[in-house]
Amino acid sequence: MQILVLILGIVLLPKACALKCLECTPELSGSCTQMTKECPFNTQCGSVRVTSYAGGSKLFDIKAKSCAAAEECVQASINFGVSQTLMTSKCCTSNLCNTQDAPEGSISSPNGKKCFQCHGNDCTKTLNCNGNEDHCIKTTVTAGGQKVTLKGCASKVICSGTQSAQIPGITGAEMSCCQGDLCNSAISTTAGLLLFVTPLISLVLFS
Template identity: 90%
Template sequence: MSDRSTMQNLVLILGIVLLPRACALKCYECIPDLSGSCAQTTKECPSNTQCGSVRVTSYAGGSKLVDIKGKSCAAAEECVQASINFGVSQTLLTSKCCTSDLCNSQDAPEGSISSPNGKKCFQCDGNDCTKTLNCNGDEDHCISTRVTSGGQKVTVKGCASKVVCSSTQSAQIAGIIGTEISCCQGDLCNSAISTTAGLLLFVTPLISLVLFS
């Protein structure tokens, strides 16, 4: 084998060995705790992921109660905009993804509450789940879910964006907040069955909607 062929083979082997490392994306990572604070570091991300910034904002009674920001590696399906509306509280998820090293230096933009879109779903008021709720923006599904708070199982109902109800996102959200999420399409499709537990403000669990792992 000639020296030239030997060199070509060596370059090829080195290319195969080094290419995955050379193509690995480096991103900022900042995973917030429940207080919303985090320490920013850098992380080498798995292949087929992007750099992402995510923001979870919750409103109740017209006031902003929660504004949580995070950064990390993100799969394409995690780069979403979404809204969950339970009447007493509405939580907006916004994200911003990019594909170059350390490109997620900026926070994701803050979401804003949109105008009613004409769709209606049932919501719970105390132990009564017969109230109707006007959905906003891209909230095109009705949602029912149960959360554990204060040792009690609480049923909450309302409106949600389609992405919240996707199989991927529902599995992630349910895994984080310990709930079973049921979604449907069509006005008032989320059953007006009453509950026996009082309605608890559904804000703290939704802080955990930071989907980046």
């Protein structure tokens, strides 16, 4: 009898302890409809916000809410010079606690690191990285049937591919990252998958 109680406890405990969180699927307009979702065990409730700037103007501001693993509760940015996209998140550990939006990211001051950036077909210009952008990045997007190369700075979490929050309907793009000043002039040694930032930037830059 004690064994049966123990087995039932093991089976039912994760479900009993699982969080219920607000889920909000984002749209490019910035609005979304909130629903309640029961989250997998060992996850948190989270809000994420992706904001892009170019020339001092805000290009878009997209918000989402859902369940989140601990490694998804991060701050990150990617900077191509002509535009910079910031991702902020806010996580919590009680039922339906993710009522508030994640705070809007702000552009940080230069951190001393430098990477190459592209102006059209000229990818020899240098770019000062900001905040926690500790990697150089090189990626290729397709715009109007043509491939366009983008180079710049990125946070480690974007390069490692551990940030798995995705905006539905937007697919990822292949990219490569490296560490060291101006290391993104050729093929780099670390590959990852940029899950949503590059497509969003290409959508804005080339639409």
